[in-house]
Amino acid sequence: MSELFASFKLGQVELSNRVVVSPMCQYSADDGVAGDWHMHHLVQYGYSGAGLITLEATGVERRGRITHGCLGLYSDACETALACIIRSSRRFAGPARFGIQLAHAGRKASAHLPWKGGGPLGPEDDPWQTVAPSAVPFAEGWPAPGALNEDGIERTLNAFVDAAKRAARAGFDAVEIHAAHGYLLHEFLSPISNRRTDSWGGSLENRMRFPLAVVSSVRAALPSGMAVGVRITGTDWTEGGWGIDDAVVFARELKVLGADYVCVSSGGITHPLQVPQTQGYNVPMAARIRKETGMATQVVGMILTPSQAEEIIKSGQADMVCLARCFLDDPRWVWHAAEELNARVHYPPQYERARRSVWPGAGILRPFKDRE
Numbered sequence: 440m441s442e443l444f445a446s447f448k449l450g451q452v453e454l455s456n457r458v459v460v461s462p463m464c465q466y467s468a469d470d471g472v473a474g475d476w477h478m479h480h481l482v483q484y485g486y487s488g489a490g491l492i493t494l495e496a497t498g499v500e501r502r503g504r505i506t507h508g509c510l511g512l513y514s515d516a517c518e519t520a521l522a523c524i525i526r527s528s529r530r531f532a533g534p535a536r537f538g539i540q541l542a543h544a545g546r547k548a549s550a551h552l553p554w555k556g557g558g559p560l561g562p563e564d565d566p567w568q569t570v571a572p573s574a575v576p577f578a579e580g581w582p583a584p585g586a587l588n589e590d591g592i593e594r595t596l597n598a599f600v601d602a603a604k605r606a607a608r609a610g611f612d613a614v615e616i617h618a619a620h621g622y623l624l625h626e627f628l629s630p631i632s633n634r635r636t637d638s639w640g641g642s643l644e645n646r647m648r649f650p651l652a653v654v655s656s657v658r659a660a661l662p663s664g665m666a667v668g669v670r671i672t673g674t675d676w677t678e679g680g681w682g683i684d685d686a687v688v689f690a691r692e693l694k695v696l697g698a699d700y701v702c703v704s705s706g707g708i709t710h711p712l713q714v715p716q717t718q719g720y721n722v723p724m725a726a727r728i729r730k731e732t733g734m735a736t737q738v739v740g741m742i743l744t745p746s747q748a749e750e751i752i753k754s755g756q757a758d759m760v761c762l763a764r765c766f767l768d769d770p771r772w773v774w775h776a777a778e779e780l781n782a783r784v785h786y787p788p789q790y791e792r793a794r795r796s797v798w799p800g801a802g803i804l805r806p807f808k809d810r811e
């Protein structure tokens with residue numbers, strides 16, 4: 440029996456299996472509002488067979504978007520568009536559940552789209568003033584962010600809460616707070632970017648204060664039937680940065696506050712990106728966090744094959760696997776994994792005739808040497 444395809448309870452949200460479509464920015468929104476591309480994107484992954492689809496980093500305020508094309512959830516127009524897309528996606532998705540990643544890009548905001556170079560916007564590109572815990576630029580050539588004052592911190596916290604309420608009204612099953620990849624909440628956590636000397640900086644306890652306040656307020660604002668997760672960083676991969684011991688403490692605190700899961704990622708606070716592109720590079724960190732905190736754990740990063748994913752779950756290194764580029768490469772990854780692991784997943788009835796059990800072509804395309 441495949442353990443990858445066993446159901447899992449994320450808080451009160453029932454997942455049909457342990458495969459998660461990782462949040463992936465599409466840079467295709469207009470003032471934060473999702474459009475045709477998002478409809479296509481979410482409907483497609485909705486019927487991919489994955490247990491959970493977590494929609495991309497979504498700015499909780501306009502200045503919290505990475506680029507002019509990033510999704511937002513700060514206006515009625517943003518909320519209405521997402522509600523419409525979720526409604527459509529659910530019609531074809533069978534048992535799949537939908538989450539949304541709420542984010543604030545902090546000092547990495549006001550950037551070009553990746554396919555236009557990804558660097559900071561210039562004066563002619565309608566840039567905006569970025570914010571961060573401290574006025575330390577992301578990298579050479581990036582503008583200095585404004586250090587958030589008490590009012591700014593409160594405003595940002597409220598923006599997370601308001602966006603979470605919008606996500607609930609739009610029909611999502613889960614909210615994931617983005618506290619990784621060098622964005623605002625990670626900037627508070629990491630000593631690389633947080634140089635404050637007030638109660639929001641310095642000790643680990645102080646650096647965790649703002650992200651924990653966000654998670655606690657979001658949890659309190661959402662119905663108990665919705666799951667709340669946090670994407671965290673296992674390590675900054677850099678001397679003097681955030682490390683796995685910190686991540687264990689953070690995850691423990693998140694659990695106390697009622698978070699339902701963490702998704703363990705890493706890197707992104709420094710430039711250029713220093714992440715080892717080896718298979719399952721975050722898995723040992725996820726395993727340690729899961730073991731030492733008892734927190735439901737997703738792991739992301741170079742999880743490629745069904746057997747690798749099955750082994751991660753079976754060996755108890757994580758509860759769920761989260762895949763990004765595999766899904767861009769092959770939106771049918773879950774269907775093929777189910778074939779290989781001898782499990783059954785949802786197909787929309789329109790596509791049922793491609794099931795291996797009824798289509799001999801699948802066996803020719805993907806032969807199993809040890810079975811057929």
Ligand SMILES: Cc1cc2nc3c(=O)[nH]c(=O)nc-3n(C[C@H](O)[C@H](O)[C@H](O)COP(=O)(O)O)c2cc1C
Binds near residue numbers: 462617704739742
């Ligand atoms: C196109 C693209 C967009 C991404 N956008 C996000 C995002 O919105 N939020 C996030 O946390 N990670 C984002 N990531 C990172 C992925 O979620 C994932 O953590 C990373 O790609 C490693 O997983 P993989 O090896 O399965 O691709 C993005 C990755 C890609 C390829």
